Amino acid sequence: MEITPETIEYVSALANLKLNKEEKIQTKKDLEQILGYIEVIQELDTKSVEPLTHIVQRKNVVREDEVKESIDREQILKNAPLIKDNCFTVPKAVDV
Amino acid sequence: MDITKVSALQLSKAIRSKELTVTEVVLAQLNEIRKREPLYHCYISISEEQAIKRADEVQKKIEQGEYANSLLAGVPIAIKDNICTKGIKTTCASRMLSEFCPSYDAEVITRLEAAGCIILGKTNLDEFAMGGTTETSYFGVTKNPNNINYVPGGSSGGSAAAVAGGEAIIALGSDTGGSIRQPSSFCGVVGLKPTYGMVSRYGLIAYASSLDQIGPIGRTVEDCAAILQIIAGEDKKDSTCAINTVSPSLKAIRQSIQGKRVGFPAEYFEEGLSKEVRIEILKVVQVLKECGANIEEIKLNTSIYGVPAYYILACAEASSNLSRYDGVKYGFRASKYEDLSELYKETRSIGFGTEVKRRLLIGSFVLSSGYYDAYYNKALKVKNILREEFRRAFEKVDLILTPVTATTAPKIGESLSEPLKMYLGDSYTVPVNLAGLPAISVPCGKDKNNLPIGFQLIGKPFGEQEILQTAYQYECTVQKGEK
Numbered sequence: 001m002e003i004t005p006e007t008i009e010y011v012s013a014l015a016n017l018k019l020n021k022e023e024k025i026q027t028k029k030d031l032e033q034i035l036g037y038i039e040v041i042q043e044l045d046t047k048s049v050e051p052l053t054h055i056v057q058r059k060n061v062v063r064e065d066e067v068k069e070s071i072d073r074e075q076i077l078k079n080a081p082l083i084k085d086n087c088f089t090v091p092k093a094v095d096v
Numbered sequence: 097m098d099i100t101k102v103s104a105l106q107l108s109k110a111i112r113s114k115e116l117t118v119t120e121v122v123l124a125q126l127n128e129i130r131k132r133e134p135l136y137h138c139y140i141s142i143s144e145e146q147a148i149k150r151a152d153e154v155q156k157k158i159e160q161g162e163y164a165n166s167l168l169a170g171v172p173i174a175i176k177d178n179i180c181t182k183g184i185k186t187t188c189a190s191r192m193l194s195e196f197c198p199s200y201d202a203e204v205i206t207r208l209e210a211a212g213c214i215i216l217g218k219t220n221l222d223e224f225a226m227g228g229t230t231e232t233s234y235f236g237v238t239k240n241p242n243n244i245n246y247v248p249g250g251s252s253g254g255s256a257a258a259v260a261g262g263e264a265i266i267a268l269g270s271d272t273g274g275s276i277r278q279p280s281s282f283c284g285v286v287g288l289k290p291t292y293g294m295v296s297r298y299g300l301i302a303y304a305s306s307l308d309q310i311g312p313i314g315r316t317v318e319d320c321a322a323i324l325q326i327i328a329g330e331d332k333k334d335s336t337c338a339i340n341t342v343s344p345s346l347k348a349i350r351q352s353i354q355g356k357r358v359g360f361p362a363e364y365f366e367e368g369l370s371k372e373v374r375i376e377i378l379k380v381v382q383v384l385k386e387c388g389a390n391i392e393e394i395k396l397n398t399s400i401y402g403v404p405a406y407y408i409l410a411c412a413e414a415s416s417n418l419s420r421y422d423g424v425k426y427g428f429r430a431s432k433y434e435d436l437s438e439l440y441k442e443t444r445s446i447g448f449g450t451e452v453k454r455r456l457l458i459g460s461f462v463l464s465s466g467y468y469d470a471y472y473n474k475a476l477k478v479k480n481i482l483r484e485e486f487r488r489a490f491e492k493v494d495l496i497l498t499p500v501t502a503t504t505a506p507k508i509g510e511s512l513s514e515p516l517k518m519y520l521g522d523s524y525t526v527p528v529n530l531a532g533l534p535a536i537s538v539p540c541g542k543d544k545n546n547l548p549i550g551f552q553l554i555g556k557p558f559g560e561q562e563i564l565q566t567a568y569q570y571e572c573t574v575q576k577g578e579k
Contacts, residue, residue: 051476055532
């Protein structure tokens with residue numbers, strides 16, 4: 001399979017990654033080689049096979065809706081790279 | 097008692113009989129770590145102060161009669177650095193989480209502490225557990241203690257090397273496609289990947305959630321069984337954790353294997369398997385026969401589709417799981433960005449290493465519109481076929497014997513430039529994860545470079561007892577032969 005520059009742009013946008021020139025060349029090579037290899041699964045006849053998502057067959061695992069103590073805010077915010085007034089800080093995302 | 101060679105069960109016995117105190121054990125282990133760490137680099141962080149403090153607490157509790165039912169009270173343990181530990185940095189060997197300090201403990205940590213174990217520190221791994229050499233770590237390469245020019249395997253390379261190199265008595269790893277069994281094999285220690293759902297994943301930083309499972313690494317089969325007893329069992333915080341599971345007792349695994357049917361899949365011993373590994377595993381067949389097991393040839397034809405199906409599913413799940421690293425709530429954030437979109441992109445591009453980015457790109461591709469059915473959905477169907485093939489095999493046999501890896505450990509620096517070759521190295525281990533089965537890696541010899549060789553026993557779902565029992569009988573028989 002040939003991977004076009006458009007595909008690389010599209011896939012890196014989906015993954016939220018910015019690739020430099022060398023990385024783009026490498027990604028084209030990697031994707032072509034690895035996708036070329038995994039193509040082998042197409043040989044298997046799977047017409048009458050269901051996709052298997054969950055290996056442990058547990059259905060609708062529910063719990064009581066109880067109020068419980070959670071980890072406190074200050075503790076959580078300690079790991080944040082940038083905070084202001086006890087909140088996470090991000091660049092302005094909406095024009096008002 | 098030589099702390100670098102002793103088993104965890106021997107050690108806890110010595111502690112209970114007052115031959116040793118927990119503090120003496122922990123100080124002796126920390127001393128060995130200090131001496132050996134410059135050579136092997138098994139750890140990302142060593143929690144020396146906490147461990148010493150905790151040793152004192154545990155000693156007092158033992159004296160007060162607590163932990164009476166715990167097999168491993170007072171034993172220090174090393175933890176793979178993708179398992180959350182409250183107040184101890186948990187980095188996933190990534191720049192992205194290099195400063196991340198969890199505000200809660202993983203369920204396995206809570207259970208180990210309740211059993212009187214002491215956390216020594218956090219071990220090195222491939223970044224986000226993606227890799228088979230521990231070379232993709234942001235914190236440097238771990239060396240194989242059997243020969244420091246070679247890799248310890250991965251992704252739980254730090255845990256396996258620590259147990260092999262005298263830097264820990266026991267350790268926890270995680271296994272998504274072989275990450276406990278392969279490094280255990282490369283380092284010459286015992287590693288168990290439990291059945292999917294046997295052990296809670298609460299607090300295990302996710303790579304591919306449908307395949308990830310935490311498990312023990314130790315010097316003996318019994319040590320692994322003892323750890324499993326502590327960490328296994330239902331957890332309401334993990335809805336994929338199975339209910340009503342029973343982990344085997346030590347008494348149960350010491351039973352004879354007379355009449356056990358061991359499956360031998362010829363496909364796993366054909367081309368690609370090195371001669372040295374094949375010879376050693378054929379010797380294992382002989383030992384198991386001497387122990388009374390019946391060896392039966394079985395067919396596992398679709399296992400060759402395991403690696404492609406695995407890389408589709410694991411990368412797809414990774415691309416979803418790792419989308420949470422956005423530089424906002426926790427973890428690394430890039431210093432230069434104009435707007436929110438750029439903040440995400442810059443953070444992720446700088447924060448993730450090459451192999452992680454490669455897998456995120458593959459995952460995004462196989463999930464993208466137009467390719468979802470051909471890759472992702474197809475791989476889920478292959479997974480179903482694989483599970484069905486194992487199910488049929490287990491109608492005829494109780495467990496299956498295979499290699500863990502085709503070769504012994506590669507040299508440091510030889511693997512990363514050829515990702516496809518590295519992925520193909522997982523062909524004996526990934527079918528087990530896709531089918532959700534338990535499997536154990538047990539050492540069975542060495543090659544000419546002093547590098548260990550291991551064999552793998554695969555069990556039925558929740559068939560931990562049979563594989564542990566067989567591994568234990570093998571271990572006892574071989575040890576008797578050596579004496």
